[in-house]
Amino acid sequence: MALRTTVGTRRYIVNRVVQTLIIWFLIVTLNFIIFRIMPGDPRASIIEQGMPPELRQAIVERFGLDKTLLEQYVLYIVALFQGDMGFSFSHFTEPVWETIFGFRFTNTFVLMGASMLVAIIIGMVMGVVAAARRGSKIDTGSTVVFLVAYSMPVFWIGLLILLYLGFNFGLIPLAGTITRGVEHANFIEYAADYLHHMIGPWIVLTLSFIGGFYLIMRDSVLDVFTQDYILAAEAKGLKERTILYGHAMRNAMLPMISVIAVNMPFLISGATMTEFVFSWSGLGLLTYDSVLAADYPVLQGVFLFLATITVISNFIADMLYLRLDPRITY
Amino acid sequence: MASSKPILEVKNLKKWFPVRSGFFSFFGEQRYVKAVDDVSFEVPEGGSICIVGESGCGKTTLARTILRLVEPTGGEVYFEGENIYDKTRGELAELRLQMQLIFQNPFEVLDPRLTIETLVGEGLHIHNLEEDPQVVRERVFKALEAVRLVPARNFASRYTHELSGGQLQRVAIARSLIFEPKLVIADEPVSMLDASIRTEVMNLMTDLQKDFGHTYIFITHDLAQARYIGDFCIVMYLGRIAEMGPMETVILDPIHPYTKALVSNIPVPDPTEQRDRIFLEGETPTPIDLPEGCRFKPRCQAYSDTYCKPEEPNLIEVSPGHWVACYAP
Amino acid sequence: MAILEVENLKTHYYIGDKPVYAVDDVSFTIDRNETLGLAGESGCGKTTTAYSILRILPANGKIVEGSVKLDGEDLVTKSMEEMRKIRWKKASIVFQYAMNAFNPVLRIGRQIVEVIQEKEGGSEQAAALTVAGLFEEVGLEPSRIDDYPHEFSGGMLQRAIIAQALSCDPRLIIADEPVTALDVIVQNKILDLLRKLQAKYNLAVLFITHDLSVVAENCTQVGIMYAGNLMELGSATSVFKESLHPYTYKLIGAFPSVTGPKRRLEFIPGTPPNLMKPPPGCTFHPRCPYAQDICSKELPKFEEISNGHYARCHFAGQLEFGGEE
């Protein structure tokens, strides 16, 4: 199915792109302002008592902290477009870009992607099944289970899993993304080790995500069931599978898309706890460490990254809507 | 018509709704839905006229514009000789008590949390017309009796969910009549009701006119229904009057090709009657991007280059009180 | 043999364990090429009758008695899976709100192809070809097969719905208020189309409406329902011209006409009963001007009064209508 590229639709897409860029730029600016008006002097974290004044001065100049706000802003924007987000205070003045998009981004991306994917698929299918069998044992059972998983604190599940799977049974490693000090013979071995480490956090995250997706899907399928075209499909003697997956699920997916898009940053930042519990060296853990270390450049970078993800996922959601709901034309 | 002095004069009334074409659309010319497009007619005091037409032809918009619930795009409406579009907000509020609107769906106007007594009487409080609760109660009872919800005392204490659709519509009528208005505009007042109850409400409305002496504008999409409720008929097509005249004349002897087609298509409750139908091409469009000249032209069977002029036809009086907007002889 | 035979059908809904007597003892038959108009005020059980035939009742609705024979086969005793296979293959239904009967996010042609493939098998191309033919037959451009429902006008959608209803060669079409949402001019075009197709395919049609004028113009047989009961059944002419039941007579008299001299319109004081506790005896007796003692005590039988003309009234055939008041 192709996008309906009427003149109006094309104009809408262009408008949406422009809008997205403007919003993104506003966020970038906000990001700059927020970190300037925050309490606590960033210099305090790297400048120590008893440093010679020349060194202090050098550090202040090195980080551009002697310039006016406007100058700082312009420098910030220019640098940003060169992929330069400054240097981390705490990671031995590593470039922030590196700090974020080095291994940490990959770690978070793989973990999030894997748990999100599984959670969405299971949540959606179970949501449809539960709605189709409303009031049955399957429905009540899965609703209770997913609600419990949804409302249990992540660190609590995390600790339980660490305790039982890791400590008691030794099925999963206790921390990290890779076994330290081991030379992996080849990539396969490396990957196996990595995935082995991922099992714990992956279970925790998947469990915590499923509930939300399941409940939204169940709700919107139930809503779709009250529509006349479902009765019509039944009157046509279509198979239940066809009605469920060919008609109800497709229509019920629409609200799901916007919910996922809006919640994207929460999902990512929600991983902080899990990464902390399992010492999974990703963006969540980085955020945690950076807050403790008052590493403003890194926090700024993470914030910007999350904001960008939000803006982009909202844009993608709109485009998906345009594709999935033919009633939307512009 | 009942009397010669018009209580309401509508002159060249227009209500165009701009077509939304998304933001950032600086280019291209603004298009409009011409819901009401140059409508003129008069309503004699004490008369009861019917505005008829298919859904979307602009009946509701016309009613709302006459009451100035929406601002007109152009034209004037004179109520008892005064242009209501010249009125200030305060004057308008007062005037609206004289011009009451009754809706198709009584559920939309009657708050289910209030008793019938409150629903009928609250207007008197809201508009500071009556302070004394005893007097308000008496007037409410009188209004309920007038719409034959008797004994009024019994109905007054009930809630909307305890009443049937027909009874609710009568509550809505009582609620309007308590102001003793001069003009009542009823927008499809019985369309929601079942046939067996419809006549009762229609008869009641006719009887009320005898007692209260107000003027009616009825709006309906059903020409057969119109025949039993009004004495003058205005047929609208795409925001404009196609034909108007005495009810029986328009129904039994229509002249405009659209009216002819409409009448011939109304089903009749008699299986032995054989009637010839006039078929119209296509469906009635939305009044955007209307054709040049007569707006009925694309579907008209009487259209001919020889007598149909390129400009929009005006209403012509073909016999006393019978007006038709058509070039065909 | 009639295509559809409904006998003593009783369908109730349950609210808690309290029954709603939505359809209570309804019997009629429809032959090929015959249209039975089932008419009555809203809430009298017309839609419930239709849904009972196809067995697409909501979860709290149940056929408690009677039989529904389609082509001689009793549908009431069929399993759900057997029923699923019969639906659309032998009987299809046209719903009132065409706009809502198609899934808004799927192409119209695709939705009809889907049901053809489900019922008849065959390739997608073959089914698409069938749909194109059907579109032509109902007066739609075959090129619009790939349109979405919102791209069609009300009349076009109703045509597409009819095309869909015909797509698997059914014997019976149930039309539940098929034109109620349409303006009269379009309404008549759709009705003409239905009549034409009915003759061509020898269809039995159950035509449900609250509008007696539409019944008068479109149906060969007429059944009048009131409060879950079938009150009168017979040929259109006999029901309209020699009404046996006071309700029929009054209801017909309530419909205005644009032809002939203006007559006095009838109305029926009061309202239909609550079907959770219908009145004892004849359900119409509280509103009936001819009611006698017996009417509130005994439920009248549904009896053949004259050839093919049935009524459920203690005094059927004995009443002189039009003289009262």
Ligand SMILES: Nc1ncnc2c1ncn2[C@@H]1O[C@H](COP(=O)(O)OP(=O)(O)O)[C@@H](O)[C@H]1O
């Ligand atoms: N608020 C509005 N904005 C835009 N278009 C409108 C609005 N109200 C009515 N219309 C359009 O104006 C036309 C006339 O509508 P309406 O007055 O409701 O007709 P009727 O009452 O005869 O059915 C229709 O095409 C309708 O879609």
Ligand SMILES: Nc1ncnc2c1ncn2[C@@H]1O[C@H](COP(=O)(O)OP(=O)(O)O)[C@@H](O)[C@H]1O
């Ligand atoms: N799901 C339901 N549960 C309970 N009562 C219902 C249900 N559906 C319909 N009814 C009731 O059954 C009666 C018959 O309804 P219906 O068959 O829809 O009437 P019609 O089609 O003639 O308007 C009405 O009184 C209605 O309120």
Ligand SMILES: [Mg+2]
């Ligand atoms: Mg209207």
Ligand SMILES: [Mg+2]
């Ligand atoms: Mg119904």
